[in-house]
Amino acid sequence: MKILLIWAVLFTALFGTQIQSPKMKYLSSGAVVDMVVEGGRLYSATDAGSMDIFDLKTAELIKKITVTQIKDFMGDTIDSKVYSVDALGNSILLVSQGSKGFRRIHVYQDMALIPLISEEDQLYIAKARYLN
Numbered sequence: 075m076k077i078l079l080i081w082a083v084l085f086t087a088l089f090g091t092q093i094q095s096p097k098m099k100y101l102s103s104g105a106v107v108d109m110v111v112e113g114g115r116l117y118s119a120t121d122a123g124s125m126d127i128f129d130l131k132t133a134e135l136i137k138k139i140t141v142t143q144i145k146d147f148m149g150d151t152i153d154s155k156v157y158s159v160d161a162l163g164n165s166i167l168l169v170s171q172g173s174k175g176f177r178r179i180h181v182y183q184d185m186a187l188i189p190l191i192s193e194e195d196q197l198y199i200a201k202a203r204y205l206n
Contacts, residue, residue, distance in 0.1 A: 098133040102126050104153075108201075112161040123153030125168055125182075139182055141170045154178075162204040169202045 104122025111117075115136065116128040127137040144154045157177070158169035166182040172193025179191040179202055191197060 100128050108158050117159045117161050119156035119159040121155045125156050125159050144173050158201040160203045
């Protein structure tokens with residue numbers, strides 16, 4: 075048993091030296107909640123109230139889309155978490171946190187954030203995706 079353990083440690087040490095560091099790093103504006111790859115771009119939804127768009131070849135931040143801040147149950151103004159993101163062509167679908175825990179759905183199209191479902195509808199939506 076000791077010999078097997080020694081062989082396992084030596085084998086791991088021998089092949090563990092070939093582990094390489096990442097070739098690219100994508101620095102998002104907050105903790106990433108959801109991400110989608112579409113058309114050479116990486117779309118990442120964050121808990122900092124924004125959605126970041128990165129170029130996959132250069133790892134550069136192309137655009138940062140922010141949603142409006144909300145008031146929490148204590149009355150403090152906080153960043154709205156973006157729970158879900160999806161992209162289809164030039165249209166981006168976002169699900170974000172609204173007041174009292176309800177969800178909002180926005181479509182980002184033609185440089186404008188268009189609300190589809192607001193928190194007044196009182197829906198608890200986890201994800202939204204395009205169907206193609």
